[in-house]
Amino acid sequence: MISWLRVGLSAMLAGLCACASTPVQWPSPDGQPKLPPAREINPVARPDAAHVTAIVGATLIDGRGGPPVRDAIVVVRGERIVAAGARGDTAVPAGAEVVRGAGLSVLPGLIDAHFHLGDDDGLPGLVLQRGVTSLREPGHWIEAYDAARRLGPVPRLFLMGPLLDGPAPAYPESAMIVRDAAEARWAVDRLVERGASGIKAYFRLPLGTVEAVIQAAHARGVVATAHLEAVDAAAAIRAGIDGIEHITSLGTALVPPREAERYRQAVIADNTARFQGRYQLFRGISLEAPRTAQLLGLLALRGTFLAPTLAVFERRAGDEGATEAEVRGFENMMRLVGKARRAGVRVVVGSHGAAPGAERGWAYQREMELLVESGLSPMETLVAGTLENARFFRIDDRLGSVEPGKLADLVLVEGDPLAEFGAMRRVKQVMLNGRWVTALQGD
Incomplete structure (x- = not known):
């Protein structure tokens, strides 16, 4: 009888495992499940891995809710952010494409x-x-x-x-x-x-x-x-x-x-x-x-x-x-x-x-x-x-904030949206995966 129960239980567990496409994971403390990262349906174009862009002098609003960083430098190499911080603490690599950010704010996409x-x-x-x-x-x-x-x-x-x-x-x-x-x-x-x-x-x-x-x-x-x-x-x-x-x-x-x-x-x-x-x-x-x-x-x-x-x-x-x-x-x-x-x-x-x-x-x-x-x-x-x-x-491991190691999805706006929120309508340039987006003609 005990052997039969063991066989039956093993078969039931095997069936349950076969139905799931992801490993069972314990819920997080708030009761929500821990699910794997999501992936976009469309492959996003990648830039030259050696190309470096430095946004210099903008106000950095990094998406994490902390105080903005005035006169900041954000450095992007290839598709990744490699540095983000105050000018005095962040160097501009030699040979970088320099984007003048004075009067602008840089935010996550x-x-x-x-x-x-x-x-x-x-x-x-x-x-x-x-x-x-x-x-x-x-x-x-x-x-x-x-x-x-x-x-x-x-x-x-x-x-x-x-x-x-x-x-x-x-x-x-x-x-x-x-x-x-x-x-x-x-x-x-x-x-x-x-x-x-x-x-x-x-x-x-x-x-x-x-x-x-x-x-x-x-x-x-x-x-x-x-x-x-x-x-x-x-x-x-x-x-x-x-x-x-x-x-x-x-x-x-x-x-x-x-x-x-x-x-x-x-x-x-x-x-x-x-x-x-x-x-x-x-x-x-x-x-x-x-x-x-x-x-x-x-x-x-x-x-x-x-x-x-x-x-x-x-x-x-x-x-x-x-x-x-x-x-x-x-x-x-x-x-x-x-x-x-x-x-x-x-x-x-x-x-x-x-x-x-x-x-x-x-x-x-x-x-x-x-x-x-x-x-x-x-x-x-x-x-x-x-x-x-x-x-x-569930993409915060790679997107959502301006931090070293994350993908370079960025937006530059004219002004400071923390002081005057209308600045969010004055979009000057957008970066997707380390590449500047070419403006489309017409609306």
């Missing part, structure tokens, strides 16, 4: 946690010119980026493939329908095999299927994020979701259960009900209610990343067609983001690709401006868009 291509194949190349050197598309077929890649240099592409949604999907052209846990696991396997560096669950999936998506994603060594709305955010966080897309995903967890259920039923019956319903929901939330503090505390405790994408929801008094409910609802969204950051929530920057209050290619900058308006300091916002986003992507 910006990372966009939530970008949508839409039908605009030229948009990735354009946002690269605006300083975005890495982006994540959470909900489109990977091959949809083929045309964009042929047009010229694009950011590092961390693609997740189509979103996973339930029957009657909100966006059929960019979704895979999964009807139960088994189909969820199957879909995750197929997407990861095709190069997905993460998986996104959409709001029509029931909680049990969202849990299956999370478990399957982690078993394959990739992150799981979600656009919730019809699923309680606290339940998804406890299930182990790595990131939450959109501040509106928190709505049903912040209102009384009866109100949340009314909204949930409306959205399940009609996908478009959320477009106005989310503003009505947020108009009535109480930022001082115990449930708000509890949810934000849970987000902070679990280390769950939050990409608010405020810019896509922006509605202001005086905007054409903006209703009073939209204006008040958006004000509460902004207040909630500020409160979340003060509670220790890991807020990151996601542009949505396009936003009503931003001209083409400037949605990322608009999102940063709204985060500052919501109460994040300029430094917190820059860290959210660089090193914190690199942690969200």
Whole structure:
């Protein structure tokens, strides 16, 4: 009997090992899984390994949140940063290409946690010119980026493939329908095999299927994020979701259960009900209610990343067609983001690709401006868009900050964004993998 049990247990363990594509890893202290680094789908051009570039005299904002370094020198050899610090402590190698940085600030390349291509194949190349050197598309077929890649240099592409949604999907052209846990696991396997560096669950999936998506994603060594709305955010966080897309995903967890259920039923019956319903929901939330503090505390405790994408929801008094409910609802969204950051929530920057209050290619900058308006300091916002986003992507071992040994994704802006945040719109030059990006003609 004992021998039979041993044989059976050994077979069960062998089967479990065969199902996992990555070694089992103990979770980190915050309860999140330790997943391997993510990789971009597109090979990035490499420079001459012997070429040296020195940016001299700029203000260095290195992405780590410490004081800026005035009159700094950043040295790049090949694709790597080899030195970064004050002029008196950092030498310019002989023969280096010297870039005069007086009046400029040098920062890590910006990372966009939530970008949508839409039908605009030229948009990735354009946002690269605006300083975005890495982006994540959470909900489109990977091959949809083929045309964009042929047009010229694009950011590092961390693609997740189509979103996973339930029957009657909100966006059929960019979704895979999964009807139960088994189909969820199957879909995750197929997407990861095709190069997905993460998986996104959409709001029509029931909680049990969202849990299956999370478990399957982690078993394959990739992150799981979600656009919730019809699923309680606290339940998804406890299930182990790595990131939450959109501040509106928190709505049903912040209102009384009866109100949340009314909204949930409306959205399940009609996908478009959320477009106005989310503003009505947020108009009535109480930022001082115990449930708000509890949810934000849970987000902070679990280390769950939050990409608010405020810019896509922006509605202001005086905007054409903006209703009073939209204006008040958006004000509460902004207040909630500020409160979340003060509670220790890991807020990151996601542009949505396009936003009503931003001209083409400037949605990322608009999102940063709204985060500052919501109460994040300029430094917190820059860290959210660089090193914190690199942690969200699991690429902070090589990107997200200006440090020796990291890849040289850099952006030079005119002025000091810590003193005047509008400087982030005055992008002078962008470096991707140690190579200066050639400006594209036209917008």
